[in-house]
Amino acid sequence: DTAVSQTPKYLVTQMGNDKSIKCEQNLGHDTMYWYKQDSKKFLKIMFSYNNKELIINETVPNRFSPKSPDKAHLNLHINSLELGDSAVYFCASSQDDGRSRETQYFGPGTRLLVL
């Protein structure tokens, strides 16, 4: 059973397009995250949601809009894609009360290539 799943696994698209990445977790966790891993493997948090409420919003362009329809899902929509958006995007989840620091479980990643 996959704990944290993401779709699609690969995404190749043209500059200026709009695309979405979906994430689902079946662990019953309250908190979900989006991370971006660049070409040098550096991982940085973008957003986190706790029970569908936005908790962390790093300095990410507003072309990126997360949406959490329920606590098991956190989707990422990207408008007007740019070359610099090419990266691997990881979804993660954890069981948190908003203050504790529990283990985060990562999905397999979505490899986005913008041409």
Place this chain on the structure above:
Amino acid sequence: AQSVTQLGSHVSVSEGALVLLRCNYSSSVPPYLFWYVQYPNQGLQLLLKYTSAATLVKGINGFEAEFKKSETSFHLTKPSAHMSDAAEYFCAVSEGFQKLVFGTGTRLLVSP
């Protein structure tokens, strides 16, 4: 703000040799520290974590790490490397409120 420094973007060892991956952290509060492993084209998997209990933490696949407050370090070790250990290893510190700050990663290469 908390930060993590991983010394050495690449570490090469022979199969059977000791593995030592270095991690130093900066934190204004008692830290929670993590080591994650990433195999090629896969997501991150937790190896072990320190949460202010025992300073020597044992993880999966024979890895362990020791928290040394005086040195602000959390180095990862394994007595004997296997070929299957070849991967990217990330040290991370928790800032609380669910925010993980990652180091830049160390690629472990294992030669026969």
